[in-house]
Amino acid sequence: MLVGVAACGDSAGKRPEGKGFRVVMVMDMAGLGDKGFNDAGWQGVRRAVEELGVGGKYLQSAEQADYVPNLNLAAQQADAVLAMGFLMMDAVKKVAALHPGTKFIFVDGRLDGANISSYDFKAQDGAYLGGIVAAMVTRTGKVGTVIGMDIPPVRAYEAGFMAGIETVRILEKKPVGYMSANVGDFNNPSRAKSLAQGMIGRGADVVLQLAGNSGLGVIEATKDAGDSVYAIGADLDQDDLAPGKVLVSILKRIDVAVFEAIRSAVDGQFQPGHHLLGLADGATGLSRMEHTRHLLGNRAEEMLRKAEEGILSGVIEVPGKVEEVEAFEVPKL
Numbered sequence: 001m002l003v004g005v006a007a008c009g010d011s012a013g014k015r016p017e018g019k020g021f022r023v024v025m026v027m028d029m030a031g032l033g034d035k036g037f038n039d040a041g042w043q044g045v046r047r048a049v050e051e052l053g054v055g056g057k058y059l060q061s062a063e064q065a066d067y068v069p070n071l072n073l074a075a076q077q078a079d080a081v082l083a084m085g086f087l088m089m090d091a092v093k094k095v096a097a098l099h100p101g102t103k104f105i106f107v108d109g110r111l112d113g114a115n116i117s118s119y120d121f122k123a124q125d126g127a128y129l130g131g132i133v134a135a136m137v138t139r140t141g142k143v144g145t146v147i148g149m150d151i152p153p154v155r156a157y158e159a160g161f162m163a164g165i166e167t168v169r170i171l172e173k174k175p176v177g178y179m180s181a182n183v184g185d186f187n188n189p190s191r192a193k194s195l196a197q198g199m200i201g202r203g204a205d206v207v208l209q210l211a212g213n214s215g216l217g218v219i220e221a222t223k224d225a226g227d228s229v230y231a232i233g234a235d236l237d238q239d240d241l242a243p244g245k246v247l248v249s250i251l252k253r254i255d256v257a258v259f260e261a262i263r264s265a266v267d268g269q270f271q272p273g274h275h276l277l278g279l280a281d282g283a284t285g286l287s288r289m290e291h292t293r294h295l296l297g298n299r300a301e302e303m304l305r306k307a308e309e310g311i312l313s314g315v316i317e318v319p320g321k322v323e324e325v326e327a328f329e330v331p332k333l
Contacts, residue, residue, distance in 0.1 A: 021266050022055040023048060024074035026067070028085035030186040031060045034213035036235035037186075037254065041084045041107060043236075044258025051259075052266050067091035075099040080265045082258060083107065086151045092116065103270050105261045107254060108153045110274045117264075117271055119257045122278030123153065123250070124160030124318040125311050126285045129304055130232055130250040131164020133286070134206040135176045136300040137247060139228060144179045144199035146218050148186040148211035156320040157210050157234065157250065163319055163328045164307075170330045171303070179204060186212030193217030200225050206247060208232040219246060230292070237287040247295070249287040257283065279311050306333040 025045050027038045042058065049056040057077070059070040068091045074081040075095060080103040083092045089109050096104045096113050104116045111118040134143045143165060147154050158180065165176050179202065181195040192214035196207050200221060205228055209215030215234065222231040223242050233239065233249035240246075257277060264270050277283035286304075289296070296304075310316035310331055319328050 020053055020055055021080070022078045023057070023080045023082060023262055024078035025056070025058040025082040025084065026070045026074050026088070027058060027060045028087060028186065028212075029061055029063060030213035032058070034186075035216060035238055035241060036233075037108075037212050037252075038084055040236050040252070040254035041082065041258050043255040044262070045082065047255065047259045048262040048266075052263060054262065054266060068095060071095040072098070075102045075104075078102065080105060080262060080270075082262075086153050087149075103265050105258065105265070107258065112272075112274065114272055117261055117273065117275065119254075119261065119275045119277065121153070121156075121252050121254075121257075121283055122276060122318070122320065123157045123252055123284055124163070124320045125279040126250045126252065127157045127160030128164040128167075128311070128316075128318040129286050129307055130208065130248055131161040131166075132168055132303050132307060133164075133248050133296065133300065134161070134208065134232060135165040135168035135174065136172070136297070136303070137230070137295050138176060138206050140203045140205045141175050142177045142179070142199075142203040143206045143208075144181070144196070144204040145208040146192050146195050146199070146211050146215065147180065147182050148192075148214050149184060150182055152321075154210050155322050157208075159319045159322045159325055161208055161250075162322065162325045166325065166328065167303075167307070167330050167333065171333060172299075177203075183211050183214045186214055188214045189217030189220070191217070193221045196221035196231075197225075200229055205229045206232065208234070208250075210234050216241070222246075233287070239287050239289065239291055243291045247292050248289050251285050251287060253277075253283045279308065303333045307331075 045056045082105045086109045106118040196218040209218035219231045230247035235252045238249045
C-alpha cells in the first residue's frame with residue numbers, strides 16, 4: 001500500500017477490519033519511534049483501540065509530498081483521520097474539503113473547517129516551568145535549545161523556556177546566557193547531536209531539545225558529555241531515555257487530546273473548531289524528575305510551585321512568541 005510512499009500498521013500489526021469505528025493516523029516525517037510527538041499521538045490512538053474498541057491504523061510519511069496522498073488514502077478508509085503536525089496544515093485543509101463525510105482531527109495548529117477539529121497547545125506554560133528548572137540548575141550559566149524547524153508550535157515552547165530563564169535572571173540575580181540552533185529537520189538526530197555538542201563545547205550544561213526524532217541526538221550528546229551536562233526532553237516523558245542525564249521533560253499531552261477527540265467522534269459529539277489546551281487542562285507541565293529531583297533546591301521548588309499557581313490563576317500569562325519575551329513582565333515568585 002503506497003509502497004515507497006507510506007508505511008502502514010495498526011495496533012495488532014494488521015489492517016483493521018469489521019464494522020466498528022475506524023481511525024487512521026497520518027504521521028509527519030519523524031514517524032513512529034521519535035519518543036515524542038508522533039509516539040504520543042499513537043499512544044492516544046492505542047488507548048482508543050483498547051478502551052473504545054475502535055480500529056486503529058497509521059500511515060507514515062517519508063516526505064511532505066506524501067501528506068496529501070496519505071490523507072486521501074486515510075479518508076477513504078476511516079471514519080476519523082488523525083493528522084499529526086503543523087506542516088500538514090495545508091494538506092489537511094485541502095483533503096478535508098474533498099471528504100466532507102469524514103471527520104478530521106488535526107494536532108498542533110489552528111485549522112477551521114466544517115469537518116475539522118483542531119488541537120493546539122499552550123506549550124509555553126510547561127516550557128516556562130522548564131526554563132526555571134534549567135536556569136536554577138545550570139552551573140556554567142549557559143543554557144541552549146536545539147529546535148527541529150522554525151514553526152509556531154516549536155517557537156511557543158522556546159518562548160516559554162526563555163521567559164522562565166529570564167525569571168531566574170531577574171529574581172535570583174543569576175546571569176544565565178542563552179543560545180539556540182535550528183536543525184531544519186525533525187528527522188536528523190546526527191545533525192542535532194552535532195549542534196548540541198557545539199553548544200556544550202561553548203559551555204552550555206543544559207540543552208533543551210525541541211526537535212522531534214532529531215532531538216534524540218541532543219540526548220545522546222549530553223550522555224557523552226560528562227556528569228554535569230543535562231538534556232531537557234519534550235512532548236513525552238523522556239526522563240528514562242537517559243536516567244540522570246535528562247534533567248526534566250516538558251510534557252505536551254498530545255495522547256490525551258487525541259484520545260478525547262476520538263472519543264467525542266465515536267460518541268457522536270465531534271466538535272469542529274479550534275481547541276487550545278494548556279496547564280489548566282492538564283495538557284502541559286513537567287515530568288516527575290524521578291532521577292534528578294535532588295538537583296533542585298528548596299528555592300527552585302518554591303518558584304515552580306508559585307509559577308504554576310500563577311499560570312493557573314491567570315496572574316502569569318506566559319509569552320507564546322519569542323518576540324514577546326523581551327516585554328514579559330517577570331512575576332514575583
